[in-house]
Amino acid sequence: MSGELEITKPLRRITDPSDIPRFAALVAAAFSQDALNRYLFMGRESNPEHPKIQTIEFRAKYWEAIVRPRFEGGAILVESLDWAAIGLWFPPGVEKKPNPASTLSEGVVEYLTFFKALREEKLGTRPHWHLNVIGRDPERTDKGAVTSIFEPFLAAAKASNIPIWLESTNAHAKGIYEYFGFKVVGSTRIGKGIVGSDGWAKEGGEGVESWGMIAGLDGW
Ligand SMILES: CC(C)(COP(=O)(O)OP(=O)(O)OC[C@H]1O[C@@H](n2cnc3c(N)ncnc32)[C@H](O)[C@@H]1OP(=O)(O)O)[C@@H](O)C(=O)NCCC(=O)NCCS
Numbered sequence: 001m002s003g004e005l006e007i008t009k010p011l012r013r014i015t016d017p018s019d020i021p022r023f024a025a026l027v028a029a030a031f032s033q034d035a036l037n038r039y040l041f042m043g044r045e046s047n048p049e050h051p052k053i054q055t056i057e058f059r060a061k062y063w064e065a066i067v068r069p070r071f072e073g074g075a076i077l078v079e080s081l082d083w084a085a086i087g088l089w090f091p092p093g094v095e096k097k098p099n100p101a102s103t104l105s106e107g108v109v110e111y112l113t114f115f116k117a118l119r120e121e122k123l124g125t126r127p128h129w130h131l132n133v134i135g136r137d138p139e140r141t142d143k144g145a146v147t148s149i150f151e152p153f154l155a156a157a158k159a160s161n162i163p164i165w166l167e168s169t170n171a172h173a174k175g176i177y178e179y180f181g182f183k184v185v186g187s188t189r190i191g192k193g194i195v196g197s198d199g200w201a202k203e204g205g206e207g208v209e210s211w212g213m214i215a216g217l218d219g220w
Contacts, residue, residue: 030135035199092127
């Protein structure tokens with residue numbers, strides 16, 4: 001049900017599973033300074049000296065384990081301008097498979113619970129696109145790389161009048177989403193009392209702010 005989706009250069013759909021490690025490594029690099037991901041990844045032990053973040057390889061493996069089942073389950077993985085940026089989209093009707101609850105950290109459970117309820121409140125059973133992951137290679141500044149991750153999906157969503165859902169885990173990304181037409185529909189702080197706004201463990205910390213956003217909610 002991907003409607004009018006047309007992926008053309010400089011965007012490329014990833015169809016070869018052997019590209020997944022590269023995709024995951026780029027996500028790991030892009031998210032290396034993301035406060036929320038610190039907490040989700042390291043939990044209550046989140047600190048700059050944690051062994052889990054001393055090498056990129058560990059984080060890349062972590063992301064590979066997340067991305068591979070989504071790829072196999074029908075998510076659309078794209079890269080732009082020869083790996084300057086990547087995106088992972090769920091087309092309408094394709095959902096993440098839920099992870100077994102026993103494997104999830106408290107931060108992940110808090111995050112998933114809040115955004116599942118918000119998404120259901122705002123969209124109910126309405127078909128929608130979902131931008132699940134977007135990232136730019138921190139060493140690349142190519143013009144157009146990030147825009148091209150949005151364009152064909154925005155066009156397909158508009159053509160079939162279907163909204164797009166996403167979760168923004170930092171204020172910088174939120175501003176970019178607003179530029180592309182997304183509006184905040186709810187927000188929360190994840191890890192309140194456990195981490196500060198920077199995602200490092202802090203007793204009584206304010207938690208990391210995150211926003212649910214939708215484009216095309218009231219029509220395009
Ligand atoms: C989110 C992320 C992909 C955005 O990329 P970025 O390089 O920081 O963003 P840019 O400032 O280049 O903005 C993206 C594009 O939107 C355009 N844009 C954004 N806001 C704009 C504005 N107010 N006016 C004009 N153009 C704007 C830029 O021109 C740019 O266009 P380009 O594709 O031609 O380069 C990147 O910061 C990243 O990888 N962050 C870490 C991972 C992350 O946070 N992911 C999202 C989690 S929710």
